[in-house]
Amino acid sequence: MERNKYEFIIECIEKLILTNKLKQGERLPSIRSLAAKYNCNKSTVIRAYKELESNHKIYAVPKSGYYLVEKSSLDDCERQVINFAETAPDPKLLPYKEFNHCINRAVELYKNNLFSYSDVQGLESLREALADHLSEYQIFTSKEKIFVTTGSQQALSILAKMPFPNGKKNVLIEQPTYSLIHKIVELNGDKLVGISRDYRGIDFHELEELFKNESIKFFYTIPRFHNPLGTSYSEKEKKKIVELAEKYDVYIVEDDYLADIDINKNNQPVFYYDVSERVIYVKSFSKAFMPGIRIGVVVLHDKLKNEFLKHKRYYDLNTSVLSQGGLEIFVNSGMYRNHVRKIKLEYKKKMSYLKKCLEVLDTSRVKLFIPTTGFFVWIKLIKKVNIDILLKELEKKDIFISPARKYFIENKSNENSFRICISKLKLKEIKSGIKIIFEEINRL
Template sequence: MAKNLYSSRVNRVPKSFVREILKATEKPEIISFAGGLPNPNFFPVDDIMQATNKVLSSEGEKVLQYSTTEGYVPLREYIANRYYSDCGITADNIVITNGSQQALDLIAKVFLDVGDNVMLERPGYLGAIQSFSMYEPDFVTVGIQDDGIDLHELEKKINEFKPKLFYAVTNYHNPTGISYSNQNRTALSEIIRTSNTIMIDDNPYGELTFYDKPHVTMKKLLGAQCISLGSFSKIFAPAMRLGWVCADKEIIDKIITMKQASDLHTNYFSQRILYQYLMDSDIDRHINKIREEYKVRRDYMIEMIKEYIPSDIKYTEPDGGMFLWMELPSDIDVMKLFDIANKKNVAFVPGAPFYIGNEENPNLTLRLNYTNSELDDIRNGICSLGEAIASFRR
């Protein structure tokens, strides 16, 4: 087919780097630390089955029909009460989306014209980079540190570039695993409030805390100047594709218009199953089980890193979430390391997709997921990764 039939947009935006890596690691012998996958052993299959049967038997005709764009009102009320009880939020401030990934696309449609400035963390979530790229903004990046965003760089670049949007993952950041401290969040909010920038606080991992350290929410600190995103993918079931966007009513109205043009509404049947599950099951007990299991895996991966990975390689020790981040010394090229490790049947995500341009050397970083592996695989995979690293120093 002639190339000029396609839009410039579709030719400009690359395929998802991680999705392509996952295709290459589907062989059963591969130990994959690459995907951001919840562990399927902890999906509440029986409870979902019971909720599904109950919904179908009681209101089968209704739950299989079209529904409203905003989403099921009781589910939206549940989200408002559980996550935003101290923010003055109601169901009218919430739209159910196809995962928080769709929320990014809808927000971009609402706010972005070609050439608008969008601020991201450095490194930043590659799904946001890909989603926003569709709308041809100019990206501005700000480094993150052990306790959160680099406040000095942030203030300087907000004043210089005046970005429309600042996208961040403040809880158990993807890809590094770090969380913003409460002090960092407060200082960040003070800077944002002096600007016209809207902050997008994406929070898919917030429930996956290992130490139950309370974090003040950016929505609480910034009010209408913050758009908050959430997801049930990490605590319920990712296949349901249920997330949400929480924002000021004026923004919500525009998001609804964009969603009506996109897909009319998020899967209503899935919404009803989820809500029935939430009413009949103990979601907090389920989340606590996930937290315990993921912490065991994080602890064991760090233990194996200390045993098998050279001591000059830096890594994060996250307090929750699904990822840790490695920084390699200059004698190791991460793409070559990926090829060597893959031949040893272990996979990870090289750091390059998490960066815009060449502001830092992405070929010296990588991301590891610890949630979707059992302990024997973690040991064997980190051992193989250590052997691959050792091959650079013989």
């Protein structure tokens, strides 16, 4: 009898959706009211709601209830452009409604702070929440060492500009790497030094020579889910980087922008292996969470705190109180943990699907490595194919990719490669787009 009611409740809800009696984003009847209406246990209603949630027809907001998923107008029409160059999270995975609830609550809690300046270091209550949050990523620290910034980009800008205790001037970066770090360092007038990184990692003999001879202030590295390679360092490599940094008085700036989607519980950050206070940990909430929130986090050791705080004060006085308050509520309520659980599965699914698509294509003319999850795949052309011609031919078909030169110092590189990003694309776009890319490669 209860099973029949469980199915009947689902049918009734779906009928209300089809007949537009339930509007997009509208709150569904409470579990208690439906249990009374259909004369059944609350567990029966919960089961029906969970089934609808798994089919992406409704979603839950903790302590608020269930809501009907809003349908994007883009779902009703074919997308003309397939953009493998854009780096952004999948909009369908962003918790708009849940975070909106948190923002509204933050307005109530912090209304007295919204129109005045706040703590330059960040809301104390948020830093307390982040100390607990970061411990889940094996970053063990305290609120006193956490700094909230206006995006991780601001954090990197300050670190590039401020003097370090080692008195050194140059910044070492991987080649290739995240393109914005080039301009950030160059605008500050510092010298960029590069070290090659590929599927095999980096040459540690070369790293030691650079640490020893090039007056390296800090080494900017993306240890896991590297942008643009998509690769991650092994535990042995991370330990070696920390060991050399200590030996030659070099700091490490660890950009852990995609920590949230890592499915490997044994893949620890470089910060985890740091016993000599050499590693500065930077985390973004833009790529895997909400791009528009513009919140970044930096974990700094005591020798760097005062200098960083001085620069932060002159950058913007304080990061948006409203964004900070919303994030604090989102983290403390458990919503962030639930969001992370969902996106881990979805991005792994996308990368697995890409791998499956590639298995039926002729990839003999390229060299590539497909990670188990992440946003990026780096594709190296083995035979000579003019990358500029490939770009133009793909653009004619509304397919966009990122050429290798974007990720090298001064855009100078002989690397015959390109990056694709699959994070924002639908499965059907990944399938059709990658097919066209390899058709063009083989034709050229």
